[in-house]
Amino acid sequence: MTPPPVLSPPLRVSIQGYAGAFHEAAARAHFQDREVITVPGHTFAEVIEQVESGESDTALMAIENTLAGSLMTNYDLLQRSDLRITAEVYLRIRQNLMALPGVAIDELREVYSHPIALMQVREFFHAWPKIKLVESADTALSALHVRQSEDRSRGAVAHSLAAELYELDILAEGIETNRLNHTRFLVLRKGRDTDQDSGDKVSLSFSVSHAAGSLSRVLMVLDAYKINLTKIQSTPIIGRPWQYRFYVDFMLNGTVSVTEALAGIRPITQELRVLGIYTAGQKP
Ligand SMILES: O=C(O)C(=O)C[C@]1(C(=O)O)C=C[C@@H](O)C=C1
Structure with missing residues (x-):
């Protein structure tokens, strides 16, 4: 059996x-x-x-x-x-303006959405100066609030699925500033232990000494290994004014291992941390 x-x-x-x-x-x-x-x-x-x-x-x-x-x-x-x-x-991400059924755009006075979603659609609202954009926790919750408020002067910016779920009308679709x-x-x-993880992409964080050329030395080592950097981001280190933590994402090229890459930069970085080793996602 x-x-x-x-x-x-x-x-x-x-x-x-x-x-x-x-x-x-x-x-x-x-x-x-x-x-x-x-x-x-x-x-x-x-x-x-x-x-x-x-x-x-x-x-x-x-x-x-x-x-x-x-x-x-x-x-x-x-x-x-x-x-x-x-x-x-x-x-x-395709953003849509939605409101209660039958509402016209010029009736709207407040439009709610997640702050990152609002940043993506600001240009669309230049043509509607009477509409105030209001930040909320989430796009879907904004749509739900419009439904529950029964207020014809309120709208939301959200996924078309939210319009369907909360029975709202889409007044304008694809309102993001750029289609890309x-x-x-x-x-x-x-768990921080990445030992069992594998993949072609690596994310690291580190800081460097406050000395001339310290970041460029790290980048030069990665360059010498022919490692393709996909992103570098710095954030301020709280409590250490004007000092920064760097977040680096890169693709492994098949010739250098993570261990080798880390060994190359460990002596010239501080607080080096592997945030993840994973398979690069498919870009649409
Ligand atoms: O509010 C949502 O629907 C979210 O999932 C948040 C979020 C974000 O955090 O960036 C997700 C993707 C879009 O860029 C807009 C908003």
């Missing part, structure tokens, strides 16, 4: 936001072949805590957007957390 298949329990994925948010779309796209339960978090800090405490197995966290730039506070959260990056997800609007999300799991 063949034994019954072992069913794996659904994966609990923490996301910033609620049903219909872009984080949910990214989670569903990434874990397509797994049964997923999304665990909503109000803030990115809450999302990190949920994984650290074991309330969820993994989290998705937006880290950069092609129009709005880096989510600087998320770099800090990642640095202070015990989590590591195990994958990345790229998602095309993509967000990169990190998949995070508990």
Whole structure:
């Protein structure tokens, strides 16, 4: 007799936001072949805590957007957390203006959305100076609030799925400033130990001494190894004014291992930390 298949329990994925948010779309796209339960978090800090405490197995966290730039506070959260990056997800972000059924754009006075979403659509609203843009926790929650308020002067900017879920009309679709609007999300799991992880992409953080040329020396070593840097970001180190932490993402080229690359830069960096070794995500 063949034994019954072992069913794996659904994966609990923490996301910033609620049903219909872009984080949910990214989670569903990434874990397509797994049964997923999304665990909503109000803030990115809450999302990190949920994984650290074991309330969820993994989290998705937006880290950069092609129009709005880096989510600087998320770099800090990642640095202070015990989590590591195990994958990345790229998602095309299409923003839509929505309101209660039958409402016309010129009736709107306040439009709610996530701050990063609002940064992506600011130009569209230049033509509507009577509309005040109001930041809220999440795009989907903004849509839900419009529905619950029953207020015809309120609108939301969100995914078309949110309009469907909360029965709103889309007044204008694809209102992002540029169509090449993509967000990169990190998949995070508990534990800093990356020893069992493998992949072609590496994310590191480090600081350097406050001496001339110290960052360029690090970059020169990576260049000598023919390592292709995909991103470098600096953030201020809190409590050490005018000193910076650097976050570097790079692709391994098959000739140099992570261990070799780390050995090359360890002597010329401080507080070097591997944030993750993972397979590079598919860009849309
Ligand atoms: O509010 C949402 O729907 C989110 O998932 C948040 C978020 C973000 O944090 O950048 C996700 C992707 C888009 O760039 C806009 C907003």
